[in-house]
Amino acid sequence: MKILIRQGLVVDPTQDINRQCDLLLEEGRVAAIDSKIELSPDQKAEVVEARGWVVTPGLIDMHVHLREPGREDKETVESGARAAAAGGFTSVMCMPNTDPVIDNESVVRHVIEQGRRAGSANVHPAGAITKGQAGQELAEIGEMARAGIVAISDDGYPVMNSQVMRRAMEYARLFGLPVLDHCEDKHLSAGGCMNESSASTRLGLNGMAGVAEEIHIARDIMLSRLTGCHAHICHISTAEALQHVRRGKEDGIAVTTEVCPHHFTLADADIENYDTNYKMSPPLRTPRDVEAMLEGLRDGSIDCIATDHAPHTSLEKDTTFEEAAFGIIGLETSLPLCVEHLLRKEVVSLPRLVQLMSVNPARILGLERGTLKKGSVADVTVFDAERQVTVDSNAFKSKSRNTPYQGWVLHGLPVLTIVSGRIVHDAR
């Protein structure tokens, strides 16, 4: 089957393309990209009239939680992959904090198999750094690499022991895997449920100081310098943390970072009436930190945008702020939030946005994606940047509803999501 996407605004930074043209997909690959592609009468193809829409390499969310195995009531690989497709993502990387933890070959194979069966977005698991994410012994990283993991991470459970982290980095180099770290000094953040700030004082809630994140990031960058391992800082959230990354990059250290849409669209000052949909980790920071995140996106010191999609049942959110679970879902709001708050406010250009949401995540994880070069896998996202959408979590494909964006009016509708030349989401 062929798909001819006609006259969309094709944006592919890997080929310096940013113009209206045709894109032909054939047998799961990109067959041609040209100003005008004529099909001979005997060639059968589905024609997509894409005038006014943006056509990009498939978007990649390199930080999601799919809860399978163990908490299929919150999300499954299948529902998560459908949510991804509905949000315009062709690939996601899922974190290993499942039950059981993705810390061995068989769980890795299980998740990959579930992803293959789901058939919507590509699902790439990350393996745990340590057995059971307990922070003590290294997991069987080599065997998991053979089974198909694309990174290692103990996300949710920061590796507090610096020696263990050093060994993990040294060892991960052997397999060319990046180490993705949730940076949080657990002693400094103990007992906290939001950012430590004037807002936490006002609400009478225990805070998590930004410095808990910054110290851990500084350590990881130092260990990256020592080991030569690629350290990727998950969900960065403070101005000072970003300064550490900037300095690391200037020093030529292999460090990259990602930011979540909620950390550049919301601040701790927005937490009203103890709404638990505003509880996440790292927490919403100050308006000054939000400004710093936007600046990091603008100047390129932030490499990509990831959602930290963290589904929870209402049971875990319908309680007091202190007791509620950390995390919000993000797959189905990410693109509109980026269009509204980055593109339309001219924080970033369209090619830069594609870099942040597709090209760079593919590079960091070593995926052969994030490009529309002839012959590459036909993972394509088509979206309408002009279309107004009202966030309605009841219509989400995700099993969970924990979002602070309910009712927000944004621009940017994912119109078509194409994975390996097959349409997996169609909102035309």
Next chain:
Amino acid sequence: MKLSRKHVLGIAELSLQDIELILKTARSFREITERPLKKVPTLRGRSVIGLFYEPSTRTRSSFELAAKRLSADAVNISASTSSVSKGETLIDTGLTLQAMRPDVVIVRHPVAGSVHLLARRCRDIRFVNAGDGMHEHPTQALLDAMTIIDNKDKLEGLRVVIVGDIRHSRVARSNALLLSKCGAQVAVCGPPTLIPLDFHQYQVDVEHDMGKALQGADVVMMLRTQRERQHEVFYPSTKEYFNLYGLNSKKMEAAKPDAIVMHPGPINRGIEIDPAMADGPHSVILEQVTNGLAVRMAVLYLLAGSGEGLGI
């Protein structure tokens, strides 16, 4: 006159008019409690439930007595006897209570915002916050204001110093909000470990030297050291704490000669306050208790009353 709010959840939400109305109403109720027959029929047929997730003999009996003196039917539920131990959630408990059609529910809970959650989910009930975690304890601040005005005739321009564990104190937050709203000049004092970030937002001074803080004070408000919340990392020992932040007659010399000493109780004698200060001529601690009853009667009346006079 009516309150502008449906609930009394915190000083932050109350207007200056609300505060004045509560204090004015409380004064007329205090007159009642000074009569031989202390009961009025004002809230006859109304029901008031106290929901206490934290032990609190004082606040609990103060609210209960307040309700009874207004002839309301008063019931107290404590967490140990309620179905909380059976895993019932806070919201379930609220909805169950709501089905019994109470007029006012008073909530004391160790978690900040818990009463706000109840107010959001149980829309037929009027709630009074009797202390939520480290957040607010509005009736305490109101009774403190009443006590200060009784002794000093006003709040405006007075120097009020709040000393102790500011970080964990809902009393400090509610008082800082109320007193600065009413024009008092408020300072808080304690070790840096016990002062939360940006406490300046309440228009108060932050001082770590108790001698300096007490200079020229009209009111010295001592807080209870909440040992159960501290795990010993905020100061090295109670001995050192008392030396630096405990109130004794020597430190009190810095305050104005007619300064009053307050404490929300219960007192840890010898840890935050010298017994001689707690029982001495400066102390208005027992007046606070009396005023607490009057303020709580006023709050219950203003939330549950028909607005047809006080029935006095």
